[in-house]
Amino acid sequence: MIALDTNVLVRLVTRDDEAQALRAKAVFDACGSKDGELFVADIVLVELCWTLERSYRLDRSDIANTVRALLDNATVKLESPAAVRDALANYETAGIGFPDCLVVAKALHAGCSHTRTFDRRMAALPGVEQL
Numbered sequence: 759m760i761a762l763d764t765n766v767l768v769r770l771v772t773r774d775d776e777a778q779a780l781r782a783k784a785v786f787d788a789c790g791s792k793d794g795e796l797f798v799a800d801i802v803l804v805e806l807c808w809t810l811e812r813s814y815r816l817d818r819s820d821i822a823n824t825v826r827a828l829l830d831n832a833t834v835k836l837e838s839p840a841a842v843r844d845a846l847a848n849y850e851t852a853g854i855g856f857p858d859c860l861v862v863a864k865a866l867h868a869g870c871s872h873t874r875t876f877d878r879r880m881a882a883l884p885g886v887e888q889l
Contacts, residue, residue, distance in 0.1 A: 759795055760785070760795060760796055760797065761796075761798075762796055762797065763802060764802045765778075766785065767798070767828075768809055768810070769782045770783060770786070771806075771810065771824055772814055774814075786833060792833060793832045794832070794835035795835075796833050796834050796835065797834075798834055798836050799837045800838050800864070804856070806824070807855075810824065811856075818849070818850070821849075822846060822849060822850050825849075825856070826846065829842060838863075841860060841863040841864045842860065842863070844859075844863040845862070846859070848862070848863070854879055854882065854883055858883070861873065861880075862880070862885055862886055865885070871885075872885050872886060872887050873885060874887050874888075876888065876889050
């Protein structure tokens, strides 16, 4: 198994550096027949979504499609696939950033009764209480 860093995924999605994008695609192509060969940590997914939103100004739907593509790619092994699915569902419907959605989903999957926050927008998510 090979772990991927955020910048590899950013290059693959944005193709802002064609030479690096081709090298990133080559990694996926080389591992294409091996289920779970490419590991993506939760923090990498958070960084990816944040970068695509803030630096590249991608639409929420494009970011959601990117996360879904990683979820549905058999070659990719996400650190917390069930939490990522739940976070993605909230991200698509609640208007909250993906990182906050993943924080809440991971807390629920860890058995937490709720998440407390000072963030008013995040408090709109199920299982979140504003302090």
